[in-house]
Amino acid sequence: MNGMNLITNRARDYAWGFPGGISRLLGSPPTTAPEAELWLGAHPGSPSRSVEPHTPWRDLQEWEQTSGQQLPFLLKLLSAALPLSIQAHPTEFQAALGYAREEAMGIPRDAPDRNYRDAHAKPELIVAVEDGFEALCGFRDPQETVTELDSLLSAGCGVEVAPLRDLLAGDDPLRRAVSWLLSGDQGARQAATELTRFSLLHPELLPVLARISEEYPGDPGVAVALMTNYVTLRAGEGLWLPAGNIHAYLRGNGVELMGPSDNVLRGGLTQKHIDVVELQEVLDFRSMRPSRIYPERVADNIVTYRPAGLESGRDVAFQLLLATGDSELVLDAPAIALCLRGEFSLEAPTSTLGMARGAAAFLEARGTLQLMGNGELYVAVGMAELPRTGVSAESPGQR
Numbered sequence: 001m002n003g004m005n006l007i008t009n010r011a012r013d014y015a016w017g018f019p020g021g022i023s024r025l026l027g028s029p030p031t032t033a034p035e036a037e038l039w040l041g042a043h044p045g046s047p048s049r050s051v052e053p054h055t056p057w058r059d060l061q062e063w064e065q066t067s068g069q070q071l072p073f074l075l076k077l078l079s080a081a082l083p084l085s086i087q088a089h090p091t092e093f094q095a096a097l098g099y100a101r102e103e104a105m106g107i108p109r110d111a112p113d114r115n116y117r118d119a120h121a122k123p124e125l126i127v128a129v130e131d132g133f134e135a136l137c138g139f140r141d142p143q144e145t146v147t148e149l150d151s152l153l154s155a156g157c158g159v160e161v162a163p164l165r166d167l168l169a170g171d172d173p174l175r176r177a178v179s180w181l182l183s184g185d186q187g188a189r190q191a192a193t194e195l196t197r198f199s200l201l202h203p204e205l206l207p208v209l210a211r212i213s214e215e216y217p218g219d220p221g222v223a224v225a226l227m228t229n230y231v232t233l234r235a236g237e238g239l240w241l242p243a244g245n246i247h248a249y250l251r252g253n254g255v256e257l258m259g260p261s262d263n264v265l266r267g268g269l270t271q272k273h274i275d276v277v278e279l280q281e282v283l284d285f286r287s288m289r290p291s292r293i294y295p296e297r298v299a300d301n302i303v304t305y306r307p308a309g310l311e312s313g314r315d316v317a318f319q320l321l322l323a324t325g326d327s328e329l330v331l332d333a334p335a336i337a338l339c340l341r342g343e344f345s346l347e348a349p350t351s352t353l354g355m356a357r358g359a360a361a362f363l364e365a366r367g368t369l370q371l372m373g374n375g376e377l378y379v380a381v382g383m384a385e386l387p388r389t390g391v392s393a394e395s396p397g398q399r
Contacts, residue, residue: 004351004353004363004364005353005362005364006051006052006355006359006362007048007049007050007060007336007360007361009038009047011035011037012046013033013034013036016036016081017035018081018253019031019033020035021035021080021081022037022079025079025253026038026358027358034081036078036080037076038076039075039076040075040380041336042059042063042070042260043074043260043261044118045262047060048336060362063362063364072318073257073259073318073380074257074258075255076257077256077340078253078255078256079253081251082215083216083250083251083269084248085266085267085268085269086221086247086267087264088247089121089241089261089264090121090122090244090263091243091244092120094281094282095118095121099118099119099263100119102114102115112272112273113275115273120263122261122264123241123243123258123259123312125238125258125307126239126255126257127236127254127305127378128233128234128237128238128252129255129376130235131233131235133232133253134208134231134249134250135231135247135252136208136230136247136248137246137290137291138245138246138247138289138290138291139227139228139286139287143168145226145227149161150165152198155205158197158198163187163191164181172285178227178267178283178285181220181223181224182220182267188220189218192222192223193217193218196217196218199212199213208230208250216269220267221248221267221269222269224268225269228247228248229289233252237292237293238292238294238295240291240292240310240313242284242307243284243312244283244284245284246267246283246284255338255340255378257318257319257320259318265282266279267279293305293309295322298321299327299328300326301326302327303322304320305320305321305322318380319380320378320379320380321378321381322376322378322379323344323376324376326373327371328369329368329369330368331367332366333366333382333383334365334382336360336362336380337360337379337380338360338377339357339358339359339375339376339378340375341375342374342376342377344372344375344377346369347369347370348368348370349368355373
């Protein structure tokens with residue numbers, strides 16, 4: 001191994017980001033601007049740049065072009081103060097088809113109304129770096145939502161929500177309910193408005209919906225959110241979000257690893273483009289429990305996060321490693337490392353790289369790497385083999 005280079009990028013200032021959130025996680029001087037995401041990868045939307053002046057590439061997009069290789073992942077640091085959009089991501093086939101279609105239509109890749117900005121799938125996992133990471137993940141059993149709506153109707157919620165309750169009690173409940181809520185139908189708008197009103201009036205009954213409603217009153221995503229699973233993660237716990245999974249991060253800080261894509265189909269809780277028809281083509285309308293993933297030890301002071309124990313994760317081409325102390329790491333593909341706590345020295349046969357808190361590095365060549373130090377060093381790597389990983393007993397996959 002001889003290619004270890006420090007990289008950097010600018011935090012993305014999406015409105016839902018914590019003021020100075022990324023800077024705080026990196027140990028940098030605080031700012032007052034919203035800082036939502038830091039991208040570490042080669043995606044053309046925000047490729048990571050070399051810190052060092054003498055690398056043969058300026059950024060990782062240029063590295064892909066000159067090396068003929070492609071990173072099979074995009075690593076992100078995420079800091080959410082407000083709910084993100086209700087969304088889902090396409091499969092590889094759907095992404096390739098959608099991308100080709102929009103290219104043929106001549107829609108600019110950075111156009112606000114573009115659905116497919118690249119031809120790749122975006123399965124993703126997220127690991128909480130602090131306690132209290134909150135998310136919506138997957139449709140829950142529609143009968144659970146029916147029972148909750150019956151309770152709300154008994155507590156004084158308006159009859160405007162009754163049509164939603166009836167759809168969820170009928171045939172193909174999730175598909176029909178989502179289609180109705182996102183249709184723009186007057187009755188659907190009234191149902192979302194009533195859920196907003198009632199949740200704000202009775203936050204003790206609907207605490208999550210009340211917080212969402214404060215930001216997006218009357219949005220159809222408020223009603224869709226009622227149909228999903230609410231999850232809270234402690235530091236070190238993770239979630240797996242495969243293609244088609246409906247989800248929304250609500251609040252918290254995490255390290256996110258995904259396919260090398262920025263393809264997002266949105267259904268609410270956003271001012272960005274919403275394509276109801278395309279979203280419904282992508283969504284998985286089966287009810288499912290949240291797919292939690294937990295760290296599994298793979299070497300001294302190294303654990304892995306990987307959804308291989310779930311059917312939808314067996315062919316995923318990446319994993320996230322976390323090193324907390326002295327160890328040895330064998331890389332058979334390029335990787336990206338991010339230090340969030342402490343400091344580490346990375347030693348290869350012909351080079352050494354120091355990484356303090358906030359540093360990120362591109363590890364290009366293959367070989368054995370000695371890690372010395374302590375703290376938290378996250379390493380995103382491509383996968384040649386698919387190891388078993390720990391999956392929660394409450395996450396049996398889809399049912």
